């Protein structure tokens with residue numbers, strides 16, 4: 001009997017070995033790393049997950065926990081076993097100020113369930129089709145993170161199955177070391193099976209002011225003011241190129257752009273009249289107030305859906321996505337961003353974008369989410385869609401942008417294209433490296449969970 005048959009007899013969920021199922025989880029949104037598993041398990045319960053992990057440890061098999069597979073360096077891929085968490089996707093209960101969910105639920109499903117009660121999670125990612133387990137494992141950043149921190153910071157309690165196959169509940173008051181390892185822990189220590197999350201009452205409507213800046217320094221100054229005053233609920237900015245043709249650079253002609261910076265500043269509103277521009281925008285140094293958008297709050301949560309639909313229709317969703325996101329110290333943001341943009345050919349962004357998300361360090365608390373010191377921080381992401389023939393050209397450039405961010409005191413967000421060697425991983429975790437190694441030895445002693453991504457030696 002093969003080991004996959006043996007496993008199928010031990011678990012009550014489905015164990016799938018057919019070609020189509022294995023192929024469907026052989027790569028991720030990055031489309032760079034390919035690992036075809038020998039079996040895909042759709043667990044029926046936390047007990048099932050425990051059985052799978054004990055089985056894997058006994059047979060020295062690697063296990064990748066997969067949410068929606070939106071990460072980009074093979075974080076959710078395995079040559080042996082993939083745990084497809086989509087089978088654990090129930091909303092368990094809603095109580096005053098909290099919701100309990102299974103980890104494979106998508107944030108979209110959760111938001112839709114909660115809409116009628118007019119409550120929502122404090123922080124939502126741009127893409128709502130990612131899973132609760134997937135973003136709690138990375139951090140989960142959104143346009144309200146400057147105020148509420150990451151999704152991992154809004155998590156109150158978890159049920160997890162450690163790499164050793166033990167089912168454990170943990171929180172800040174109970175099994176804290178496990179709770180602190182698993183949140184933003186990149187799936188290295190345990191499989192999250194259930195999460196208790198904060199939810200909050202929200203207003204029914206929103207108003208977004210679409211502002212355009214032609215000066216990065218002015219944008220940064222205004223973002224600091226807006227965060228300090230708390231004038232808006234959500235803040236999101238981009239770097240948008242206006243191509244200027246080609247210029248000579250190092251003996252070659254290279255495309256270049258004049259960069260502009262759209263800022264969307266959003267406030268939730270009640271049934272009364274929405275606040276006027278004169279009131280909300282006074283003193284800001286934008287170049288143009290382009291548009292004011294009003295709507296029901298759930299429309300704001302799904303505002304990026306039309307963009308992702310365009311990426312899918314146009315085919316760029318299926319390109320490679322070596323996304324390079326980082327969190328920068330405020331002091332080095334202007335220099336770093338302007339230098340990166342000066343060297344970025346604008347056509348490299350077709351089917352992608354460059355994000356600038358202001359943040360506050362004091363809003364975040366999950367210890368393994370590495371960020372620069374200081375209160376004012378900037379999230380920056382180069383998010384291209386790259387046709388395969390261009391990949392060899394693009395990866396070294398993104399590697400340089402990543403190195404430069406780190407040299408300037410930044411920390412990488414770990415769901416994207418991360419090609420760290422052992423030394424870079426140690427440097428990423430800095431003084432927490434010893435805690436990371438200790439947690440790995442304690443909770444996943446045989447190193448079966450997502451091996452190869454974090455390089456321990």
Ligand SMILES: Cc1cc2nc3c(=O)[nH]c(=O)nc-3n(C[C@H](O)[C@H](O)[C@H](O)COP(=O)(O)OP(=O)(O)OC[C@H]3O[C@@H](n4cnc5c(N)ncnc54)[C@H](O)[C@@H]3O)c2cc1C
Nearest residue numbers: 067068069070071075126127131133134137141187192415
């Ligand atoms: C179009 C798009 C937009 C995005 N926008 C944002 C954004 O606004 N903010 C943001 O923060 N991120 C964003 N991301 C990144 C995305 O949120 C992360 O890649 C996230 O990890 C994906 O969740 P997933 O369910 O697809 O997880 P996967 O990619 O399947 O897994 C991610 C990691 O989590 C682990 N994991 C998954 N489930 C579990 C579990 N139950 N227990 C333990 N470990 C688990 C996996 O092993 C892997 O290491 C975006 C991605 C895309 C493609």
